[in-house]
Each structure stands twice: as C-alpha cells, then as structure tokens.
Amino acid sequence: MPPGTLTGVTYSHTSGMVARADFAITLSPEAILETSYYPALDPDTAEDEDWHHPSTKKNVPITAAQWSDVEHIILELYPLMEPIPENRLEVKLPPGIEVMDGGDSTSLILTWSTEDGTRSIRYDPPNDRRIHTLIALLEELADPIGREIPRYAPPELSGFYMGQSGALFSKDYSFQFDRGPSVVYGEDAPYILRARFTPSGRKQEIWSDWAVSDEEWDAFTAFAEEIRLEQQPDGSSEKPTCTLYYSDGKQQQKKLDQETAKQLRAYFTELALCLLDEQP
Numbered sequence: 498m499p500p501g502t503l504t505g506v507t508y509s510h511t512s513g514m515v516a517r518a519d520f521a522i523t524l525s526p527e528a529i530l531e532t533s534y535y536p537a538l539d540p541d542t543a544e545d546e547d548w549h550h551p552s553t554k555k556n557v558p559i560t561a562a563q564w565s566d567v568e569h570i571i572l573e574l575y576p577l578m579e580p581i582p583e584n585r586l587e588v589k590l591p592p593g594i595e596v597m598d599g600g601d602s603t604s605l606i607l608t609w610s611t612e613d614g615t616r617s618i619r620y621d622p623p624n625d626r627r628i629h630t631l632i633a634l635l636e637e638l639a640d641p642i643g644r645e646i647p648r649y650a651p652p653e654l655s656g657f658y659m660g661q662s663g664a665l666f667s668k669d670y671s672f673q674f675d676r677g678p679s680v681v682y683g684e685d686a687p688y689i690l691r692a693r694f695t696p697s698g699r700k701q702e703i704w705s706d707w708a709v710s711d712e713e714w715d716a717f718t719a720f721a722e723e724i725r726l727e728q729q730p731d732g733s734s735e736k737p738t739c740t741l742y743y744s745d746g747k748q749q750q751k752k753l754d755q756e757t758a759k760q761l762r763a764y765f766t767e768l769a770l771c772l773l774d775e776q777p
Contacts, residue, residue, distance in 0.1 A: 511602040531556075629647050
C-alpha cells in the first residue's frame with residue numbers, strides 16, 4: 498500500500514544532446530508549481546527559433562480531473578515502484594549546469610501525506626509500459642499541445658514456467674502452462690500444459706502435453722493469487738525459481754521459498770495426472 502495520500506509529483510527527464518526532449522515539472526493537486534520545458538516549434542519558423550532555452554511557468558492552476566488522471570496512473574503503477582535508497586551515491590551537477598552529452602537521466606519523486614507528516618520519496622520508474630501514460634500526462638501539463646495520451650490495460654499473467662534439472666537428491670521436472678502457438682491456432686489458441694515429471698512411487702518419467710480449457714487457466718491464476726505468487730521476490734540467483742509471462746510481452750523471474758515451490762509442484766503434478774487419466 499502507498500505510505501499515505503499522494504500530494505505531489507516531481508518528474509524530470511534529461512536526454513543529453515536531444516535538448517527538446519527534456520522537461521521537468523512539480524505538480525500539486527491544485528497547480529503546476531513549477532515547470533521547465535522545450536516548447537514545440539512551428540515548422541515554418543523553427544530555423545529562426547532558439548530551442549536551446551527552455552520555457553518556464555510557475556503556479557499554473559490545474560483541474561481536479563487533470564490531477565485525478567495523474568494520481569490514478571501513479572496508484573496503478575505504485576505496486577511496481579521501488580524506492581531509491583537515500584544513501585545511494587550520486588554525482589550532483591553544480592547549479593545551472595545541465596547534461597549536454599551522455600546517457601538519459603530520469604527522476605521521479607512522489608510526495609505523500611502520512612500520519613507522521615509529509616514524506617517525499619524518490620522512485621525508480623517501473624519497467625511497465627503504463628509509465629509512458631504518466632510521462633505523457635505530465636508532459637502535456639507542462640507543454641499543452643494536444644498530445645494523444647497512450648492508454649494501456651494493466652498486463653495480465655499469460656504464462657508460467659517452472660523446472661529443475663541436474664538436482665542431486667530429487668528428480669528432474671518441468672511445467673510450462675501458456676497459450677498454444679498462435680500461428681497454428683490463431684486467436685482461438687488453447688492453453689497448453691507441457692509437463693515432464695516422475696510421479697511419486699513410480700520410476701517411469703511422464704513427458705506429455707495437453708490442451709486445456711480456459712477454466713483450468715482461471716483456476717491456476719486464482720491459485721497463484723492465493724499463494725501470492727506475483728509477490729514473490731524478483732531474481733534468479735537462488736533456487737527454486739519460476740518465470741511469469743505477461744500479456745504485454747514482459748517476463749519476470751521469481752525466487753520461490755520452499756513452501757511456495759512445493760505447492761506449485763504439487764498443483765501441476767495433480768493437474769497433469771488428472772489430464773493423463775482423462776486420456777482415452
């Protein structure tokens with residue numbers, strides 16, 4: 498959960514030599530407190546205009562709907578945001594000096610009203626395409642030229658993989674659960690479970706795949722939510738792990754605690770055995 502009520506947003510982007518892509522804005526629920534941006538140029542007079550010097554504005558009122566739009570997308574993205582440690586070493590430029598060469602630099606600071614007072618926290622922008630919605634909203638507030646704001650639905654879990662090989666004291670296994678190849682099935686591609694495992698008490702390994710109903714996938718996503726699978730820590734440095742695939746093309750590897758890994762393995766083993774028994 499967020500630490501409190503959102504009361505301020507500060508965003509800035511510096512992209513080196515591409516000066517017109519740079520802008521900065523500090524926003525409250527009532528106004529643009531301050532903004533600096535490189536305005537859009539008239540194509541007919543662009544050669545005579547000086548785009549190296551930004552335009553600035555202060556204390557420009559905004560509507561409740563404009564603030565609500567920004568707040569909505571921030572709260573939608575918040576579960577994906579990572580606070581930047583306060584002690585992280587960063588090189589600060591002297592006042593009045595801007596980066597004119599090198600890589601991009603982005604800063605996002607959110608201000609919250611909490612039970613203990615006001616807190617401003619810096620965050621790394623999340624790796625999610627909905628961040629482009631937030632940036633476009635802020636850029637349009639800074640420099641209103643009628644931009645088309647991109648809108649994206651929250652990505653949904655669309656695939657799962659978990660496997661183990663080369664273990665010393667347990668048998669190899671793998672479970673992959675996702676849509677079938679769209680080239681073959683088109684938009685009507687079924688979910689397919691691909692399983693390789695050795696059932697308890699048996700010596701023969703099972704290696705098979707089955708097309709399953711959407712209801713089976715819905716049952717799995719409900720189970721994944723129950724065991725808080727998507728809240729498992731990110732990373733691949735420890736075993737066991739699994740990989741989650743999303744509808745926007747993103748994939749995320751999760752480090753699993755032993756209990757969660759055991760539950761997942763038992764779930765897919767039982768499902769595979771049921772599907773095996775149903776085969777003619």
